[in-house]
Amino acid sequence: xxxxxxxxxxxxxxxxxxxxxxxxxxxxxxxxxxxxxxxxxxxxxxxxxxxxxxxxxxxxxxxxxxxxxxxxxxxxxxxxxxxxxxxxxxxxxxxxxxxxxxxxxxxxxxxxxxxxxxxxxxxxxxxxxxxxxxxxxxxxxxxxxxxxxxxxxxxxxxxxxxxxxxxxxxxxxxxxxxxxxxxxxxxxxxxxxxxxxxxxxxxxxxxxxxxxxxxxxxxxxxxxxxxxxxxxxxxxxxxxxxxxxxxxxxxxxxxxxxxxxxxxxxxxxxxxxxxxxxxxxxxxxxxxxxxxxxxxxxxxxxxxxxxxxxxxxxxxxxxxxxxxxxxxxxxxxxxxxxxxxxxxxxxxxxxxxxxxxxxxxxxxxxxxxxxxxxxxxxxxxxxxxxxxxx
Amino acid sequence: xxxxxxxxxxxxxxxxxxxxxxxxxxxxxxxxxxxxxxx
Numbered sequence: 001x002x003x004x005x006x007x008x009x010x011x012x013x014x015x016x017x018x019x020x021x022x023x024x025x026x027x028x029x030x031x032x033x034x035x036x037x038x039x040x041x042x043x044x045x046x047x048x049x050x051x052x053x054x055x056x057x058x059x060x061x062x063x064x065x066x067x068x069x070x071x072x073x074x075x076x077x078x079x080x081x082x083x084x085x086x087x088x089x090x091x092x093x094x095x096x097x098x099x100x101x102x103x104x105x106x107x108x109x110x111x112x113x114x115x116x117x118x119x120x121x122x123x124x125x126x127x128x129x130x131x132x133x134x135x136x137x138x139x140x141x142x143x144x145x146x147x148x149x150x151x152x153x154x155x156x157x158x159x160x161x162x163x164x165x166x167x168x169x170x171x172x173x174x175x176x177x178x179x180x181x182x183x184x185x186x187x188x189x190x191x192x193x194x195x196x197x198x199x200x201x202x203x204x205x206x207x208x209x210x211x212x213x214x215x216x217x218x219x220x221x222x223x224x225x226x227x228x229x230x231x232x233x234x235x236x237x238x239x240x241x242x243x244x245x246x247x248x249x250x251x252x253x254x255x256x257x258x259x260x261x262x263x264x265x266x267x268x269x270x271x272x273x274x275x276x277x278x279x280x281x282x283x284x285x286x287x288x289x290x291x292x293x294x295x296x297x298x299x300x301x302x303x304x305x306x307x308x309x310x311x312x313x314x315x316x317x318x319x320x321x322x323x324x325x326x327x328x329x330x331x332x333x334x335x336x337x338x339x340x341x342x343x344x345x346x347x348x349x350x351x352x353x354x355x356x357x358x359x360x361x362x363x364x365x366x367x368x369x370x371x372x373x374x375x376x377x378x379x380x381x382x383x384x385x386x387x388x389x390x
Numbered sequence: 391x392x393x394x395x396x397x398x399x400x401x402x403x404x405x406x407x408x409x410x411x412x413x414x415x416x417x418x419x420x421x422x423x424x425x426x427x428x429x
Contacts, residue, residue, distance in 0.1 A: 100419040107412040114401040121397030147396045218428035226422055231415060238411055376415070377408055384407040388400050 013055035017290035024293075025049035025285070028181070037188035040274075041161065041281045045181060048285015049293075059286070066286035069279055074169055074176070074287075079280040080162035081248045086273030087162070087375070088252025089265050091343070093227055095369035096376075098217045102335070102366060106373025108319035109339025110158070110381040112312030116304045117154025117385075120145045123300065137295075144297055149175065151385050153301050156183045157308030158378035159190070160341040165284070166245060167382050171389065177287035178298040182305035190309070190342045194349055197313040198337045206321070207357045209332040211366045221259070228253040235380060241390060242383025249379060313337045316370075332363050338370035341378040347371040 028046030032039035051059040051066060059066045073079035096102055124143030133142065145153060152172035155164050156179055164183040168176045186193065199207075228250035236243045256265045320336030334350045347367035354363045 097419055097423070100416050100423075103412045103416045103419070104409070107409045110408050111405060114404045118394070118397045118401055121394045124393045125391065143393060145393075147393045147400070150393065150397055151400065217423065219423070220426045220428040222426040223419075223422045226426070227419070230418055230422070234414060234418065235411060238414075239407075373412070377412060380411045381404060381408050384404050384411075385400065388403055 010055050015055075015290070017294050018053050018055055020294060021053035021288060021290045022050055024288070025053065031185075031188075035188075038184045040277050041184045041284075042181075042188070044278055044281025045184070045285040045288075048282040049177075049288040050285075051282075052286045052289050060289070064286075066283060069283040070286055073276075073279060074165070074283055075173075077166050077169055077244065079276055079283070080165045080169075081244050082272060082276040083162045083280060084245060084248040084379075085252040085255075086268050086276065088228070088249040088254075089256045089268035090273070091249075091253055091256075091372055091375065093253065093372055094219050094224065095365045096372045097219045097223060097227060099366055099369045101331075102339075102369035103373045103376070104323070105316055105320060105336050105339035105370040106375070106377035107339070107380075108336060109312045109316035109341075109370075109374050110377045111315035112157035112308040112310070112340075113154045113378075113381050113385070114157075115154075115311040115315075116157050116308035117150050119304050119307065120150035120153040120300070121147060144300065145172075148172065148389050151389055152179060153304055154308065155179070155382055155385065156186070156301070156305035157312050158341055158382055159183070159187055159309060159312060159346075160375065160378040160382075161187065163245060163341075163378050163382040165280070167385060170386065174292055175297060175301060177284060177289075177293055178301040179305075180284045181288070182302050186305055186309045187342045187345070190340070190345050191349055193306070193309050194313050194337055194340070194346060195353060197310055198317055198334050198350070198353065201314060201317045201321075202333050204357060206333050207354060208361060209330050210358075210361055211332050211335070211363050221257075224257040225254065228257070231376065235383065239380075239383045239387045241386045242380065245379045245383055246376075249375070309340065312340045316340060332366075335363060335366050335370050338367045339374040339377065341371070341374040343371045343375055344368060346374070 025046040028042045031037040032043035148171035152168045155167040168179040232247050232250045235246045255261045316336035316339040317333050320333035324330045338346045340346050350367045351364040354361045
C-alpha cells in the first residue's frame with residue numbers, strides 16, 4: 001500500500017498552482033518556438049519552470065541538479081558574468097567610437113530603470129488593509145517591495161538580461177524568476193513596444209532626418225584596443241562594484257579587438273555564450289516555483305517591467321529632441337530610443353522605421369552606436385544602483 | 391514614505407551618475423581619437 005502511495009505522490013500533491021506554473025512553462029516554450037521570442041532563453045526557462053513545478057520533483061531541492069546549478073552559477077553571479085564575456089566578444093564598438101555623442105543616448109535611455117524603480121517603491125505609499133496584507137503574506141505595515149527590491153524591479157529597464165540577473169540576485173533573490181522572465185520577454189517584444197512610443201513622440205519630418213553614416217571618422221586599431229581597457233579602469237575606479245560587470249564585458253571585447261586571439265574570441269562568442277545561456281535559462285526557470293512566482297508582486301513586476309521599456313524609449317527620444325534644440329545639424333530623434341540596451345534589435349527597428357518614411361535614409365550606424373552605448377549605460381546604471389544600495 | 395524618498399534619492403544620484411560616467415567616457419574617447427588617429 002505504501003508503495004502504491006509513493007507512486008501516487010505526484011497526483012496527491014498536485015495543486016492548481018502547480019497546474020498554472022506548468023501552463024506558464026508551456027506558454028514560454030510556445031512563445032520561444034512559435035513566435036521566436038528570445039528562444040535561447042525562454043525555452044530553457046520554460047522547461048526549467050516545468051521541471052521545478054512537478055510535485056516532488058527532485059530536480060530541485062538540496063541535491064537537485066537545478067539547485068546545484070543555481071548555487072554554482074546564479075548565487076555567486078558566475079553565469080551573468082560569463083554571458084557578459086560572450087556579449088563583449090560579440091560587440092563592435094566602432095559605430096560608437098565614430099560618433100561618441102551617441103554615448104549620451106546610452107545614458108538618457110537608462111531613465112526607465114529609475115522611473116520604474118520609483119513606481120515599484122511608490123506601491124508602498126498605498127496602505128493596505130490588514131486583511132489584505134496577511135493574505136499577501138506581508139507583516140502589518142510592510143510594503144510590497146523594499147527599496148532594494150524596487151531597485152531590482154527597476155533594473156528590468158536596463159533591457160539587459162545579465163545586468164538584471166546580477167542586480168536581482170543581490171537585491172531580490174525571491175523575485176529573480178519574475179525579473180528575468182520580464183527582462184527577456186520584453187526584450188523580445190521590443191519590436192512591438194518601441195515603434196508606437198517613438199512614433200507618438202516624433203513627427204514625420206523628424207523621422208526623415210538624415211544622418212552621416214560615420215561622420216568621416218576612422219577609428220584606429222589602437223583606439224579599439226584601448227577603449228575596453230580605459231573604460232574598465234575608469235568605471236572601476238568610480239564604482240568598484242562595477243568591476244565584475246564592466247570588466248567581463250570589456251574583457252570579451254578586448255579578446256575580440258586585440259587581433260591575436262581569434263580562436264578565443266570565436267569560442268567566447270559561440271561555445272561559451274551558448275553553453276552558459278543554456279545553463280542560465282534552465283536555472284532561472286528553476287526559481288519559478290509556484291509558491292514564489294504566483295504572487296501579486298510577480299504581476300506588478302511584469303507590469304512595471306513593461307513600463308520601464310516604455311520610459312526608456314520615451315526618455316531617449318525626448319532627450320534627442322532636446323539635444324536637437326542646440327544643434328545646427330540635427331540628429332534623427334529616433335536614435336535616442338536606441339539607447340535602450342536591447343542590442344541590436346532596437347537599432348534595426350529604428351532603421352526600419354526610418355526607411356518606412358524615406359526608403360533612401362540609412363540611420364543604422366548611428367543607431368547601432370546608440371545601442372552599444374546603451375549596453376555600457378545599462379551596466380553603469382546597474383553598478384551605480386549596487387554602489388548606492390549595497 | 392521612507393522607501394519612496396529613498397528611491398527618489400537613488401533616482402537623482404543614479405541618473406546623474408550615469409550621465410557623469412558616460413560624459414567622462416565621451417571625453418576619453420575624443421582624446422583617444424585625437425591621440426591615436428587612423429593613418
